[in-house]
Amino acid sequence: MKRIQLPVDEATIRSLRVGDEVSISGVMVTARDAAHKYMIENPAEEMRDLLRDSIIYHCGPVVRQMDGEWQFVSAGPTTSIREEPYQATVIGKFQVRGVIGKGGMGPKTAAGCKEHGAVYLHAVGGLGTSIAKSVKRVRDVLKLEEFGSPEAMWVIEVEDFPAVVTIDANGDSLHEKIEAESAERLKRLLG
Amino acid sequence: MPVETEALVDHIVELIRRSSCGLPDDVKEAIARAAEDEEAGSRAQNALRLVLRNVAEAEQGSTPTCQDTGTLIFHVEYGPEHRQRPLRGAIEAACREATAKQYLRPNAVDPVTGKNSGNNIGDGAPFIDFVERDEPGLHIALLQKGGGCENVSGQYSLPNGPLGAGRDLEGVRRVVLDAVHKAQGKGCAPGILGIGLGGDRMSSHLEAKMQLYRRLDDVNPDPDMAALEARLLREGNELGIGPMGFGGKTTLLGVKIGRRHRVPASYFVSIAYMCWASRRAALHIDADGVASHN
Structure with a gap:
């Protein structure tokens, strides 16, 4: 298990390899469909300091407000491939060092990771409660009114968030490897 | 009253x-057994252990x-x-x-x-x-x-030429294994397959969904179906896709098959892929x- 503290430098990220298990701590930002579209179509200057050398988390959390403070109740990863058209551009534009989600991403994102020095991190889908517990504090929320709570950009402080590197900064993909190996096994089973 | x-x-x-x-006892037990079976310290084992911890925490705090x-x-x-x-x-x-x-x-x-x-x-x-x-x-x-697992669910119409799948149980086996391969880890593997044979497009899917109410440890009273369920579970796991598609021995936790009479012209096989969070x-x-x- 490798520990990643955010903000993280490019060299550390480039040293990660497909299959590495990591534990992440520090400040990251959630973003899904509406947020990615927004970051592409607007200057989104307010996002620069938040995202530089940090991580985007594909997540639509269940949240609650207690005594004026936001809390994450259940917050596992959502399917990443929907952001494939945007992700590489967002990584380059905001110098993001990683993206956490589930299900993997495509060749455009892999090329973006290679070019800009970033990785795709696969969280365990369905870990709603555990990941919410690893969110120690909600620092801020952007576009809450406009996008609604699952689509808003939540600035969160996490501790020991577990994930697996499945696309590294060499452009290698665990998803491609497993898909090819299982295709061979399928061929044998179907004779 | x-x-x-x-x-x-x-x-x-x-x-x-x-x-x-939370999660039903039979599903928790199946995940716990799978975690034991995976290679010690592997990504697959660690993922399954995180799943078990998450379920315990969800039950404890009544959070989803x-x-x-x-x-x-x-x-x-x-x-x-x-x-x-x-x-x-x-x-x-x-x-x-x-x-x-x-x-x-x-x-x-x-x-x-x-x-x-x-x-x-x-x-x-x-x-x-x-x-x-x-x-x-x-x-x-x-x-x-x-939603993630619903997006990898699907329906095949037999015969299916490219898969060499005819209108018999061997044809069913071929399309189901193809569906498991196509899903990879995207349906939050290890998954549970509810399968509906026959019917029309609608009732076939409904039958597949209804199979997901069954306990993982029950045995299909129809011996042919029971044998096919066991074989598909074994062969699905031989694909090596593993939890979340990280690779490993556990791609499926269960396979459950039901049937509905069909019209002579149609033979549908519907697959309801359920994530581990069943x-x-x-x-x-x-x-x-x-x-x-x-």
Whole structure:
């Protein structure tokens, strides 16, 4: 298990390899469909300091407000491939060092990771409660009114968030490897 | 004396809490066994252990096991003292309350306007399947089907030339293994397959979904189906896709097959892929209005 503290430098990220298990701590930002579209179509200057050398988390959390403070109740990863058209551009534009989600991403994102020095991190889908517990504090929320709570950009402080590197900064993909190996096994089973 | 409406709503809210904030015992046991079987210290084993910890934490704090609390699918069997419309009203009231209590995420979105109803109530939501019975009392089962795994579910029409799949059980085997390969880890593997053979496009999918109410440790009373279920479970796991598609021995936790008569011209095989977070629970209310959960 490798520990990643955010903000993280490019060299550390480039040293990660497909299959590495990591534990992440520090400040990251959630973003899904509406947020990615927004970051592409607007200057989104307010996002620069938040995202530089940090991580985007594909997540639509269940949240609650207690005594004026936001809390994450259940917050596992959502399917990443929907952001494939945007992700590489967002990584380059905001110098993001990683993206956490589930299900993997495509060749455009892999090329973006290679070019800009970033990785795709696969969280365990369905870990709603555990990941919410690893969110120690909600620092801020952007576009809450406009996008609604699952689509808003939540600035969160996490501790020991577990994930697996499945696309590294060499452009290698665990998803491609497993898909090819299982295709061979399928061929044998179907004779 | 049938159960009072207010009490019934409370019982259904409790049904939703038990389903959404935990996992059935048979599923937890299957995941625990799978975690033992995986190579020590592997990504697969670590992922399954994180899953087990998450379920324990969800049960402890009554928070959703997964934040995608899914499509709500109710199966209701009711005795002669009950009527469908009040039962539907009670289920809808319970869904509203369970959403307010954060046992459920607001998950009903209008496909035209994009507006979320905010309370899980909408056109066709929640889905309720009613069956009348002679025996008094009430049985309400709930299944929560997440969106990620629903997106990798599908339907094949036999024969299928490219897969060499004819209109027989060998053809069924071939298309099911193809579906497991196509899904990779995207349906939050290890998954549970509900399979519907025959019917029309609609009833075939419904049969597949209904299979997901079965316990993982039951045995299909039809020996041919039981044998196919066991074989598909074994061969699905031989694909090596593993938890989340990280690679490993556990790609599937169970395979359950049901059948419906078809017209001579059609032979559908429907596959309802359920994620490991296979949330289901049941509520029984006897003729005297006494409730029990399982």
